[in-house]
Amino acid sequence: MVASEGEDARVPVTILTGFLGSGKTTLLNHLLTAQHGKKLAVIENEFGEIGIDDELINTVVQSEENVIEMMNGCICCTVRLDLIQVLGKLAKKVKSGKLKLDGIVIETTGLADPAPVAQTFFVDEEVKAFARLDGIVTLVDAKHVEQHLDEEKPEGAENEAVEQVAFADRLLLNKTDLVSAEDLERVEKRLQSINSLAPIVRCHKANVSPDNVLNICGFDLNRALEMDPEFLNTEGEHEHDSTVTSVAISQPGDVDLKSIEAWIGTLLQERGADIFRMKGVLSVAGSEKKFVYHAVHMTFNSEFSQEWKKGEERGSKLVFIGKKLDDKELRESFKACLA
Numbered sequence: 001m002v003a004s005e006g007e008d009a010r011v012p013v014t015i016l017t018g019f020l021g022s023g024k025t026t027l028l029n030h031l032l033t034a035q036h037g038k039k040l041a042v043i044e045n046e047f048g049e050i051g052i053d054d055e056l057i058n059t060v061v062q063s064e065e066n067v068i069e070m071m072n073g074c075i076c077c078t079v080r081l082d083l084i085q086v087l088g089k090l091a092k093k094v095k096s097g098k099l100k101l102d103g104i105v106i107e108t109t110g111l112a113d114p115a116p117v118a119q120t121f122f123v124d125e126e127v128k129a130f131a132r133l134d135g136i137v138t139l140v141d142a143k144h145v146e147q148h149l150d151e152e153k154p155e156g157a158e159n160e161a162v163e164q165v166a167f168a169d170r171l172l173l174n175k176t177d178l179v180s181a182e183d184l185e186r187v188e189k190r191l192q193s194i195n196s197l198a199p200i201v202r203c204h205k206a207n208v209s210p211d212n213v214l215n216i217c218g219f220d221l222n223r224a225l226e227m228d229p230e231f232l233n234t235e236g237e238h239e240h241d242s243t244v245t246s247v248a249i250s251q252p253g254d255v256d257l258k259s260i261e262a263w264i265g266t267l268l269q270e271r272g273a274d275i276f277r278m279k280g281v282l283s284v285a286g287s288e289k290k291f292v293y294h295a296v297h298m299t300f301n302s303e304f305s306q307e308w309k310k311g312e313e314r315g316s317k318l319v320f321i322g323k324k325l326d327d328k329e330l331r332e333s334f335k336a337c338l339a
């Protein structure tokens with residue numbers, strides 16, 4: 001597409017944010033399968049040292065059609081330079097005519113503050129010339145958001161859930177099936193009290209029209225500066241709540257389904273308040289399919305999904321994010337479930 005005079009020809013960028021388990025990957029899967037005719041590049045960022053989200057993105061759409069880039073680590077701190085690099089790589093391909101791109105979607109980790117990610121699009125000259133920040137879209141888990149907004153943080157640490165709502169250009173109030181109409185009203189009022197400008201779209205399974213997410217022309221630098229006068233200060237420090245940590249387990253071989261179910265059941269019951277997020281792709285003995293599970297606090301979902309491919313090494317990957325996680329204990333109790 002050739003831009004007409006006055007039109008911004010830069011690639012629009014959407015930052016997808018939202019607390020752990022709010023539905024970002026679910027939305028991404030919709031965006032990648034919807035018939036909008038746009039070619040998107042997706043940049044995935046994960047907290048924790050092993051990647052698992054790429055497994056959770058519908059492999060059908062992980063085709064040549066879409067460009068998926070992975071980055072591990074916290075996007076708002078250490079991996080900012082990686083982000084600039086990934087964007088630089090995309091810019092080069094677009095410039096040389098190898099790639100035509102209608103949009104870039106950056107999925108941040110559930111614990112990221114979107115402001116420093118947004119800042120990248122205003123302070124790095126090369127990035128600025130190639131891409132424009134179109135909007136910050138924040139997924140909100142209707143069932144758990146209040147608990148995270150209310151959370152007392154250690155001195156100096158920011159509340160990421162609040163930042164994510166405050167910086168949103170659009171709020172997608174997801175998981176409407178898990179709460180009552182009164183709860184929804186109350187949550188909506190709470191969101192408006194933090195951010196009165198962002199329109200709120202209610203949804204189930206993050207099923208919204210791509211028009212609600214892509215090319216919304218939502219980001220306004222002046223508003224960002226009003227909220228945070230230090231928005232463009234690259235030296236600015238921010239501190240995460242260090243009591244929230246992650247444990248990642250990667251284990252070759254098969255697990256026994258019954259033992260795993262019992263183990264997860266106990267964790268949900270006994271640790272559901274402290275474990276914000278669990279997810280895993282497991283190799284279950286006797287099954288040709290991958291066993292995928294998700295938990296957001298005590299809400300649990302699991303299914304046998306895609307088949308193991310021929311020649312693919314079978315094994316399990318699990319991630320836990322939360323408070324008071326005991327690395328050693330989690331590993332040992334998981335090992336007891338091996339087949």
Ligand SMILES: Nc1nc2c(ncn2[C@@H]2O[C@H](COP(=O)(O)OP(=O)(O)OP(=O)(O)O)[C@@H](O)[C@H]2O)c(=O)[nH]1
Nearest residue numbers: 020021022023024025026110175204205206294301
């Ligand atoms: N009941 C219900 N579950 C949902 C809804 N949307 C998403 N989920 C489930 O919530 C879980 C988390 O969804 P994800 O899309 O992985 O969330 P996420 O924000 O990408 O999670 P992280 O990347 O770990 O922060 C999955 O089991 C989803 O199937 C919804 O509207 N209702």
